[in-house]
Amino acid sequence: MAEKSGVAGSRGGLFGAGGRFKGGTDPIMEKFNESINFDKRMWAQDLRGSVAYAKAIEKVGILTAEESSTIVTGLEKVHAEWASDSFVLKPGDEDIHTANERRLTEIIGPLGGKLHTGRSRNDQVATDTRLWIVEAERDILKDMATLLHAASEFSREHIDVLMAGYTHLQPAQPIRFAHWLMSHMAALMRDAERLKELIPRANQCPLGSGALAGNAFGVDREFLAQELGFEGVTSNSLDSVCDRDFVAEFLMWHALMLTHLSQFAEDLIINNMLKCVDMDDAYATGSSLMPQKKNPDALELLRGKAGVALGRSVGLMATLKGLPRAYNKDLQEDKIPMFDAVDTVKDCLAIATGVIVTMRPNPKMLMKALCPEMLATDLADYLVRRGVPFRETHHISGACVRLAEEQEVSIDTLTLEQLQNIDSRFEEDVLKVWDYVASVERKSSIGGTSKARVLEQVENCIVFAETL
Numbered sequence: 001m002a003e004k005s006g007v008a009g010s011r012g013g014l015f016g017a018g019g020r021f022k023g024g025t026d027p028i029m030e031k032f033n034e035s036i037n038f039d040k041r042m043w044a045q046d047l048r049g050s051v052a053y054a055k056a057i058e059k060v061g062i063l064t065a066e067e068s069s070t071i072v073t074g075l076e077k078v079h080a081e082w083a084s085d086s087f088v089l090k091p092g093d094e095d096i097h098t099a100n101e102r103r104l105t106e107i108i109g110p111l112g113g114k115l116h117t118g119r120s121r122n123d124q125v126a127t128d129t130r131l132w133i134v135e136a137e138r139d140i141l142k143d144m145a146t147l148l149h150a151a152s153e154f155s156r157e158h159i160d161v162l163m164a165g166y167t168h169l170q171p172a173q174p175i176r177f178a179h180w181l182m183s184h185m186a187a188l189m190r191d192a193e194r195l196k197e198l199i200p201r202a203n204q205c206p207l208g209s210g211a212l213a214g215n216a217f218g219v220d221r222e223f224l225a226q227e228l229g230f231e232g233v234t235s236n237s238l239d240s241v242c243d244r245d246f247v248a249e250f251l252m253w254h255a256l257m258l259t260h261l262s263q264f265a266e267d268l269i270i271n272n273m274l275k276c277v278d279m280d281d282a283y284a285t286g287s288s289l290m291p292q293k294k295n296p297d298a299l300e301l302l303r304g305k306a307g308v309a310l311g312r313s314v315g316l317m318a319t320l321k322g323l324p325r326a327y328n329k330d331l332q333e334d335k336i337p338m339f340d341a342v343d344t345v346k347d348c349l350a351i352a353t354g355v356i357v358t359m360r361p362n363p364k365m366l367m368k369a370l371c372p373e374m375l376a377t378d379l380a381d382y383l384v385r386r387g388v389p390f391r392e393t394h395h396i397s398g399a400c401v402r403l404a405e406e407q408e409v410s411i412d413t414l415t416l417e418q419l420q421n422i423d424s425r426f427e428e429d430v431l432k433v434w435d436y437v438a439s440v441e442r443k444s445s446i447g448g449t450s451k452a453r454v455l456e457q458v459e460n461c462i463v464f465a466e467t468l
Contacts, residue, residue: 045131052227120211122241202246205230209237262306280358372412
């Protein structure tokens, strides 16, 4: 039977009897308030921050060299317990900070109580979160590099495969399959650039800001930043403890990146339905009723994750918009969406990479999707090369399309006589227009679908991936 909500519980090691509070907390409130079940993921970052802070308060005389060494040794023992999965959480471990401090004190005695001198959980959690997200962002860049490299090699392998290009989901112009794949990589390259730009803003040290007003013992914040690998220190102590821009930016970033993966997935779902691309069994599932089904569930899940990602981003922004200065407990709500976002991004990148390297384009079906009407622009360009203004050739080519439709024939079967009845400037070599390979090879400007330009895009993507 559940405990009655009126029964008071303990307040843990931070707020025990004899301090500000006379009674214990409501057990429901205790559970409602704690964050240890999710912020324990930052155990390593929390211990790194504590080691650096012990050294910093030694520098200003709060700790002796011997005391500092004892604390650091104790923190290393706590680290070893977490690393070996032998750390035991106890009642009162409200969050990762109190859990680590409680265990440190158990190991080294009352001396552990000196570590928090001048430090608040406000600047502590801000430090832990920044350290954690920067590390996660750097790991994600490595995952993106793997995906970009895999897609580039796949594109090079299938460089000669042609496919139909679409606008408005209507047949538009022939392109290379590799050109299509690299178009999605272009979006992910922008995403990687944006993520790289987030890191310097996140990688600023808030430690030494105290609860809000600063540190009363003159700790060297630049020393702390250097010890922890930050690129600099935050400029204002009030802002330092409540700034979650770096979390909000990452959530916005992950929503956009997963939107790009969703678009890639949708394209593949359509091509899979048309039998133009075969998905590997490793990324498909069956039906509980229909034996013949092979569903592209990996792609559908990639598509679905983008909507949830947008919800995370909007949710945190809604939490932040009404907060006064400085720290408020609402900010505890940044952790779950942040952790979930990182996990989702890493999973999606791994799945997308696996899908790409195992999928099999079907050249026969991809060619079948091509139709001569896709070369209507090439027909117009034929006359442009003979000095006819494009606006005029556009109408002429359109008349040819209409004639073919009226006669219910393919445009490439129109005779030279029929074409010349529409415009006398068509000559016998116009019949060479109906060549898909020639069409794609004419698109030879930077970024185009000619073989040389697509291979150029592939090489540029590989070089970019190596910078991540």
